[in-house]
Amino acid sequence: MVEPSWTVVVPVKRLDAAKSRLRGALDRVPHESLALALAQDTVAAALACPLVGEVLVVTADRTAAESLRALGARMVPEPPQGGLNPAFVVGAARAAGRWVAALTADLPALRPVELAAALRSAADDPGMRRFVADAPGTGTTLLTAPPGVPLSPRFGVGSAAAHAASGAVALPAVGPTLRRDVDTPADLVAAAALGLGGHTTALGLGGHTGTLLEPAAPVYGADMQGTVATFDPQLRSGTLLLDDGTQVEFPAAAFDASGLRLLRLGQRVRIEHDDAGGLTRITLPTFR
Template sequence: MSQPRWAVVVPVKHLAAAKSRLRGALSGVPHEELALALAADTLRAVLACPAVAEVLVVTDDARVAAAALGAGARVLPDGPDAGLNAAFRHGAAGTTAGWVAGLTADLPALRPAELAGALLAAQNGREGVRRFVPDAPGSGTVLLAAPPGVPLDPRFGVSSALAHAASGALPLTGDWPSLRRDVDTAADLAAAARLGLGPRTAALVAAASRPARSAG
């Protein structure tokens, strides 16, 4: 019997407002380019995951929308309610697959096989229960998964791992370092680079590390 395939919802803010703690992390690289690269590399990995049937990007940013459509994802504009959790709920309501996952857009080292492993683990868990994957420090959440007929009910934000657990979701704790490595700070970006970055983020890191040419 074939395994169920997933719809994955990935909200992305306007690039000018996204990933504010990363501003200036790469010398000479415009902040919006870095934010777009993180999202693009995340989407590239999700779209390459064999467990995923559709990827739905929720955004009002024209550059993000163009990149997502070009990669093969669907795009929904943000709904009337503001905020990350509202975007996850809006995207989940627009999916067509029965199994739904919400994923953050800042996983530039993500490996498709690790995402597939986490989704399979979610499918094999307790029936009718949401599952989540904590980030590398353990306090945040990178993935929230819901079975058919169960609302996603996202609680992303500060201490989201505790919030998701308090809401009845159960943690998934497999060996998925690239899935758990979200990027909020320059130190996070360095840690992701040690795992191996996707091509767009890697190119920006390489460009920032090249010595500037002298004028002479």
């Protein structure tokens, strides 16, 4: 039997308002960067899942839209009234007639193989909506609907019970990374214990399971390259994701020394630094 191809809908709240319970969880990491990294790892895992044909991100946030489009997701505008369930409904409407999976954007440890197992199991009964409760058991991380069946999302406080009351059936034996949503600093530690995706790891807490540690000072190799993760043209500064997985900020002076007029997100660059490790110049990899 040919397996169905799923459309995964991932709403992403405006980054300055999203994940408010996590605000201040990581010293020296801007809140928006943490909220974005969680969404990037969630979307990257969904895109890497072999049963997923398309990921639709519903967002009003321009930074999130740009970064998640660069990963390969398609953007759907936030409905005017805002709100999580309306965002899911608008995304699902774009996927009418297809297998739809509603996924929250706060699953930074998600493994494509665990999402694939859940989707495979959800497709076993072609008439039914299925859901996955979050790790505490009260919320929901995934809600699925077969073609022709309305998604009818009931995300929010107590959503696992609300989904069950609406006729959706819990999926059995779901892997831990699909259930591990991150709402609080303690959740982030628990997700780190499962193994975080690359974007959240790059913030400096990958591998640490006891405490949330400050990012270590970067140690650069002789010819370190990376990609542009953020860039503010007005401030002329931003952040780079280096090839060794660390994320570093670059000051306006390093951009000014580049001779470039603009940096694009995802653009490859090479860095030059002083003896103390401060970034002094960004160049294109071909320049010396």
